[in-house]
Amino acid sequence: MNSYAYTLLIPLIPFFVFVSVGMAEDKLKGKLGGLIGTAGLGIATFLSYFTAFKYFISDHVAGTGYTSVKAFEITWLHLTDKLTINLGVLIDPISVMMLVVITTVSFMVHIYSLGYMEGERGFARFYAFLSLFSFSMLGLVLATNLFQMYIFWELVGVSSFLLIGYYYEKPSAFSAAKKAFIVTRFADLGFLIGILILSFNTGTFDFKELTNPHGIAIASMGGAAFMGLSVITWALIFIFIGGAGKSAMFPLHIWLPDAMEGPTPVSALIHAATMVVAGVYLVARLFPVYSQTGPAALQVVAWVGAFTSLFAAVIATTQTDIKRVLAFSTMSQIGYMMLSLGVSKYGGEDGLGFMASNFHLFTHAMFKALLFLGAGAVIHAVHSNDMNDMGGLRKYLPITHITFLIACLTIAGIPPFSGFFSKDEILSAAFESNKILFGIEYFVAGLTAFYMFRLYYNIFWGHDRHYHHTPHEAPLVMTVPLMILAFGSIFSGFLPFHNLVTSDGLAFESHIDWMIAIPSILVGVLGIAVATIMYKKENALPDKVAASFSFFYRWAFKKFYVDEFYMFVTKKIIFNYISRPVAWFDRHIVDGTMNGIANLIVFVSFNIKGLQSGRVQQYAFVFVGGVVAMVLIFVYVL
Amino acid sequence: MIDNIPLNAFLVISTLMFFIGIYGFLTRRNLITMLMSIELILNSVNINFVVFNKFLYPNQLHGHFFSLIVIAVAASEAAVAIAIIINIYRNFKSIDVENLDQMKF
Amino acid sequence: MNILTLFVVIPVLTVAGILFTKDLKQSRLVSAIGMTAQLILSAILVYLYVTERQAGNMAPMLFTFDALWFPALNIHYAVGVDGISVAMIALTGVVVFAGIFASWKMEFLSREFFISLILLATGVFGFFISLDLFTMFLFYEIAVIPMYLLIGIWGSGPKEYSAMKLTLMLMGGSALLMVGILGIYFYSVPTGGQLTFNVLEIAKHKIPIEMQRFLFPFTFVGFGILGALFPFHTWSPDGHASAPTAVSMLHAGVLMKLGGYGAFRVAIFLMPEAAHEQAWIFIILTSISVVYGAFGAIFQKDLKYINAYSSVSHCGLVLFAVLMMNQTAFTGAVIQMISHGLMTALFFALIGMIYGRTHTRMINEMGGLMKVIPFLGVVYVIAGLASLGLPGFSGFVAEMTVFFGAYEHVDLFHRVATIVAVSSIVITAVYILRVVGTLLMGPITDKHFLHLEDANWYERLSTITLVIGITFIGMAPLWLSDMIHFSLAPIIAKLATIQLPGM
C-alpha cells in the first residue's frame, strides 16, 4: 500500500456503475441510469485530476525525473513457472496523462449524452456500456504489465463493439460493430503472439522490468534471428500489429469509418479520443524496448504511421458523411502520433518524438472530441450525417459553430491553438530523423487544413437545405461540454509536456523551431484558403476538380477499395473458399468416410447373404470346404 | 493271417469310403439317400477304429467298442431321421432336399 | 461412507426415487432435489478439498477409498480425487443441475427421461472419482449408453440416425480404449508381481517403452474420439443437433470432457514416454481440430451445428493442451475443459430455449430476437463473448493458459502449432458474431416472434447458474488454477524423469 492506493478506485468506480446499472437496466426510469453513470465518472475524473496534481506537482521533487509507482498489485493467475499475471495500477507520467485525457473526455461525453441520448430506448444500457468502456480504458492505461494491458485491451474492444452496435436493430450498426470487433481481434492475434514471444524471451510481463533500459529484460533480448530480424523485433512488430488494429492504422483501419454507426458521443469518446490512441499508448508504453532492441520495428511504426496519415487525409477530402470525414481525420492524426514515436529515440532531447507523440495525443483528444461532439450537435439538429444535407447552420447553432471553428483551427495547426504546438513538435522530430517522412507530414498538414475547412464550410456556410424543422441549438448539457473542450483545445498547447512526459522521465528543454513552424503555418493557411475558395460559396469548382482527377477521386472516394478487398478476402476466400470447403469436406469426406464404413458393412452384409441359402447341401459343402481348407492351412501351409 | 496286408491299405479304403459318403451327402437330393451317405461315413469310421484296434493296440478293445457304440448311435440317429423325413413327406409330399429352403438369408 | 461414493449413491437413489413417481411434476421435483443435493455435495467437496490441502495433506489423491472387487484380477472399487477431479466434479454438478432445470417441461415419458439423464450423470461422476481403470471404463460406458435413448426418444430431426452414429462411434472409441486399458493392465507391473488397474500404482512403474508405443495411440485415440479428435468428431455435430436440450448440455458440457480427462489421466500420465514420442502426430491432428472446427462452424446455419463445431474446436484445444505435456498446458487443458463445459452447456440451454419458442434453429430464419426475449438474448451474447475468449470470462483464462503452456516449448514445431491454434481466436470471433448478429440483432424477421415470452424462472435459474460459473472462473481464476497446478505435481515429476530427445 502506498499513497496512490486510492487510484484503484478510478477504474473500479465505473466498473461498479456498469454492474449495478447493467443489472438493473430495465428498472431504472428516466435519466436515473445516466445520472448515476455521470456521477460515478465525475468522481473518477476528480480522482484523476487529483492524481495528476499529486504526481506531477505535489509529490514531485524538483530536478529529478518522474519514476513509475506501482500503486497496487495482486496476483491474478500463475501461468508458467516464471510468468505470473498480475493486476494492478501503475502510476507514471504517461498513465497519469492518459487518466486525465480519458476521464476528461469521458466525463464530457457522459454529460453531453444526457442531452444527446435523451429518450433513446436503452438509455441506462448506454450508460452501462459507457461505464464499462471507461473501466476498461482506465484499466488499460493503468496496467502494470503487458498481460493486464492485453486483458483490458480486449475489454476495450468489446465495449467498443457493444457501443457501436448500440442501435442493434439497425443491421448496418451491428455489422459495423462486428467488423470493428473482428478486425481488431485479428490485430489482437498479432498482439498476443507478440506477447508470447516477448514474454518467453524476457521471462516477465511487468512493464517496470521490461522497460528498464538497463534491466535484465532488455539485456536478455538478444534472441535468435528469424528471417533477417531478431526474434524480439518480430515480437515488437507483432505487438505493433495489435496497436495498429486498435489505432486503425493502414491496413487495419477499415473498421473505423464504419464504427461511426454508433451514437456520436461514442465516436467522440472511443473512436476519437481514447480507444483509438491505445495503439499509440501501447508503443509509448513499450518505447524503451522498441528503441533499445528493435529499431527496425520502430521504422515499421514510423512508416505505417506516415502512410496512414497521408492515406486517410486523402480519403477525408472526398467523403461527404461528416462523421466519416472526422474518422479519417482521426486516422490521419494518429498516423502523426505513430510517426512521431517511430522517429523518436530514447532519452533526453532525442526523445522529442516520444514527447511530441504524447503531446499530440493529448491535444488531439481535446479537439477531436470537440469536433465529434460538435458534429453530434449538428446531427442532433438536422438528423443527418451527410454534409450535402447541411448548409448555413452557423446562424442556427452559434455555440456549436464557434467551438467547431476553434477545433478546426486547432487541427489545422494555426497558432496559438494547441494543435499547432504538438504538431510542430512532431514535425521537428520527423525533420531530425527522416526528410521523406517530414515531407509527407508537411503535405498532410496542408491536406488536413483543407479537408477540415471543407467540412466546416459545408456545414456552416452555404445556403440552407430543406430541413424538416428549423435546426435549433442543442441544450445546455450538450453545449457546456463543447465549451469546456474548446477551452481545452485552445489552452492545452501551453502545457509543459517536455517537462512532464518524456521517454526517460527526465525533463528536457524544448523550443519551437520557427524554421519548421512557419512553413507549417503557411501550409495550414494555404489549405484553409483553398478550402475557402472552393467551399465557402457554392460553386462548380469542387466538381471540376473532382472531374479533372476523376480516376484518383473515385478511388479516394471509394477509400481506395480497401473495404472491397477485405470483403473479397472474407466473403470469397474465407467463407467460400475455406469455410464452405471445410464444411463440405467435413460432411462428405470425414463424415462420409464414417458413413462409408457403415455403408460398406451393410453392403457386405447384404452381399454375403447368399452364403445362407437355406440349402443344407450347400451348408455341408461349406462345412467340408472349411475342414479341407483348415487341413490345408494348418497341416500343410503353416 | 492279415499280416501281409498293410494297415494303410485299410485306412485308404476307409478314407475313400468316408469321402465317398461325404460326396453322397453333398450331391444326393433325396433325404433318405443323404441318410444313407451318413451311414457310409459312420461305417468307414468304424473300419478305422477296428483296424487300429487290431493292428496297433490289440491289448485293449477300445476301437472295437467304439465301433459297437457308433453302430447303436447310427441306428437311433436313423430312427429319428426317418421319423422326421416321414413327417416332411406328409407335409411336402416330397423329400427332395431342395424343397427345404423356406428359411434362408 | 466415503464422501466420493456419495457421488454415485445420490444419483442412484434419485433414480430409484423417480421410479416411484407418477408424472412430470413429481419426477422433475425428485430429480431437482437429487441434483441440488449433488451440487451442494460438489461444493462441499471443493471446500473439503481446499481445506485439506491447506492443512498440508500432500497425498496425490485425497478422500481415497479402496475396496477389493474382483480379487482374481485385482480389480478394485478405488476412488480418490485430486484437484483436477474435484474441478471436473464441480463442473458436472453445475451442468447437471442446470440441465435438470432446462428440461423442466419434458412432457413425453418424463420419468424415463430423468432416469436416463441421471444415469448418464452417474456415469460421469463415477468416471471422475475412479482411480481404477476398470471401474473407470465401466462408468465411462455407463455414461455413454443412455445417450442413445435420450437422443433416440426425445431428440429431434434425424434422431435415430444421429443416436446410432453417436453411440457406435463412441463405442468404437471404447474398442480402442479397451485394448489400451488391458495392455496397460498386463504391463502395469513390469517387474513382476500382482498386476493392477490402479492408476496410482501403475504410475509408480514404467510400462515398457515398446508396449507404450503400441498402447498409447489406442488409449489416446480411444479417449480422443469422445473428445472430438479430428477426424473422429463427426458424431458430435449430428448427435448434438438431434439431442434434446439437457442432453446436449450434458453431453457437450460434461461427457466430452471424459475424453480430455481420460487422455490426460490415463494416456499421458501412464505412458509419458510414448506420449512424448508420438505427440507430434496428435498435435497436428488437434491443431487441425482447433482451426478446422472453427472454420466448419462459420458455414453452418443450424445453431446446434454451429455450437457442435465450436465444441470440436474447443475440445481440440483441450487435447492440444494435454499433448503439450507441461504444467501450464495441463492446467490450461483442465480449465479449458471446465470453461468449455460451462459455456457450451449454456449455449445448448439457450439454443433449446430459443428453439422452444421459435421452433426453428436455422439462424437465417430468425432475427432481431434481442428485442423480444432480451434476457435470453443478453445471456446468449454473454455466452458468445465467453466463447470467443473475452477476459472476465472463463474462456479467456483457459485459452491463455493453454497458449502460454504450449508456447513454452522452444522448438519451431510446437511454436508453429501454437500459433495455428492461437489463430482460432479470430475465427471463433467471426462465427460467434455472425450468429449473434443474425439471430439477435437487426429487425425482427418474423412477425410470429413478436409475441414470444422471455425466460421463465426455471430457465433463468438454469442459465444464471452457468453464467455465474463462467464469470466466477473468469474473474478469479487463481484458486482454480492453483488447485489444478498442485495436483499436477506427480505427473510433472514423472515427466521430468523421462529422457527428452529432441523432436
Next chain:
Amino acid sequence: MSLSDLLTMRNELLLTFLAMILLTIDLNLNHAKKSWMIPISIGLFLVVTLVGFIPQADQTLFGGMYHTNGLIQLMKNILNIGAFIILLQSASWLKTPANANKISEYFFLLVTTLIGMNFMISSGDFLMLYLGLELATIPIAALAAFTHFNTKSSEAGIKLLLSSALSSGILLYGISMIYGTCGSIYFDAIGAAYANVPLQVLAFIFFFTGMAFKISLVPFHLWTADVYEGAPINVTSYLSVISKGAAAFILIIVMFTVFKTLAPLYKNMIYLIAVLTMTVGNLFAMRQKNMKRFLAFSSIAQAGFILLGILGTNKMGMTSVVYFVLVYIFSNLGAFGVVSAISAKTGKEYMDDYDGLYLTNPKLSLLMMLSMFSLAGIPPVAGFFGKMFLFTSAASGGYYWLVFIAVLNATISLYYYLLVVKAMFINKNEQPIAFFHSDGYTKVGLMLCALGIFVLGFWSQVYEFINGLTFGI
C-alpha cells in the same frame, strides 16, 4: 468302486430318474389331466437343480470315463439353471392345444439331452464325449421338429439332424485318428502322446470342426439360423443357450487338457475362426427381421467371443469362458423369454411387430433392453463383465489386435441390438402389441433372468467362485 460312488453321478442319475418318472406318470394320466405334467416336471426339475448345489468331492469313476470336480459340477449347475428357466418359459407354449398330448414327451426329450450334456462335460474319454454329444443332439432334432404341422419345424429338425450327423461323422473320423495315433481313447492317456505331427493335427482339426459345429463357429455355423428359426421358440433358446454352453464347456476342457500340447497351433486356428465367427455372425445378424433368426446370428457372434477365452492363459481363460456362458445364459434367455412370451400370446415374431412395445408392455421391453445391453456388453449389466473378462483373458495371451477386432465387432453387434431397443422405445406403431399378462411360470422365468442380468456382474463373488474352481485346470 462302491455303490456309493454312484452318488457322484447324482446329476445324471437324478435326471435319468426324472425322465423315467415323467414317462411313468404320463402313462397314468388321462388325457384331460396331461397339463399337470407342467408343474410336476418343473417342480421335480427344480429339485434336481437344487440338489446339484450340494457340494461334493472330486471323483473319477469307471476307470476314468467319468470324472467330476467342482468346476464340472458348476458347469452342470449352470446348465441346470438355464434349463430350468427354459422350462418355465415353455409353460405357456406347452399349454396351447397343439401340444396338449405331447407335454411329457417334451420334458422327457429335454431332460435326456441334458443327461447327454452332463455326461459329455463329465466325460474322461472320447467315447463318452461322443455319446454325450449324440445324446445331446438327436433328441433335440426331434424337439426341433416338434410342431408337426409346421413345415418350418420339420425342416429345422431334418437340417439339424443331417448336418449334425455329417459333423459327428467328421468328428468321429478325427477321434478314430486320435485313437489310431495315440492308442487310447482316454483323455489322460492322450495328452502326453499328442504332438504337432500332420496326422494328429489333421485328427485334431476333424475333431475340432465337429465341436465347432455344435458351438456354431464360422464356417460350420450355417445350420444355426435355419434351425433356430424353424424350431419352436423354446427349443431354439435351449439350442442357443444350453446346447451351445455345454459344447463350449467341453471344448475348452478338451482344449486345455487333451490338446494342450497343440496350443501354439490351435491358437492360430482359433484366432482365425474367432475373427470369422464374430464378423460373419454380426454381418448376418444386422439384416435380420425375424427375432429368432436374429438371435441365432447374434448367438453365433457370441460364440466367437467365447473363443477369446481359449486364447488366454488357462486359468483365466477357463474362468472367463465359464463366467461368460453363465452370464450369456441369463442374457440370452431374457431375450428369448420375451420373444417367447410375446410369441405365445400373439404369435408375432418379427422385429417390426415390436415397434412401440414400451408404451404397451413396459416391463417386457425393459427386460428385453437389458438383455440386449447385456448381450452387447454394456455396463452395468452382467454382459459387460462377461465380455470384459473374455477380453482380459485374450489380452493376457498378448492378443491385443484380436481384442481390438472383437471389441469392434461388439460395437457392430451393439448396432443391431440397439435396433431392437429402437423398435421398442423409439419407433411409432399404429397397432402395437396390446398389453397382456403373462402366466406365472413366464413371470418367474423372466424375473430370474432379470435378476441374473443385474446381479451377476456386480456380485464379484460369482467370478471369484469360478476362479477358485479353475485351479486344477
Next chain:
Amino acid sequence: MTLNDIMFYLFAGSILTFSLLTVTSRRILRSAVYLLFVLVSTAGIYFMLNYNFLAAVQLTVYAGGIIVLIIFSILLTSHVSEKAVVAPVKQQIFSALAVAAGAVLTILTIFKFAFSPSVSPAVEANVKNVGRALVSYNRDGFALPFEVISILLLAAMVGAIVLAKKEKNPENIEKQTKL
C-alpha cells in the same frame, strides 16, 4: 497271395464299388441295396480281423435293422421305379473336387505317419472278453457307455414316436369345432 489277401481285396473292391454306386445310383431302392452290400462287406472285413461279435452286430443292426428301416421308408415315400433327381452338374463337380482334395490330403497325411505296430499281447475279441469288458466298470471297461446308449435309444424311440404321432393341425381343429 494268400486267401486272406484275396478276400481282403475282394471286400475292399466291393466296398469301394458299392459305396460309389450307393451315392451315384439313380434308383433309390438300388442305392439302399448297394449300401447293404457295403455293410455286409464291412462285416466281412470284421470277420477277417477276427472281430466276430462286432461283425455279427454289424450284420444284425446295420444290415438287418437300419437297411430295412431305410427300405421301408423309401417305399413309403417314393415309388420303386422312381428315379432320383440328379443334382446340378456344377454342384457335383464342386463337391467332387472338394471331396477329392479332402481324400488326397487325408491319405497323404496318413501315409506320412509312421504307425508303430503293436508289441503287446492281443486280447482276443471273443464273446467272453467282449462281454466282460461290456460290464466292467474299471479301466478299459465299457459299462457306462453301454448304459448311456440305452438312454439314447430310449430317447430316440420316444422322439420318433412323438414325431410319428398322427395329429391334427390346430387350425383345422378350430375349423372343425366351428363347423
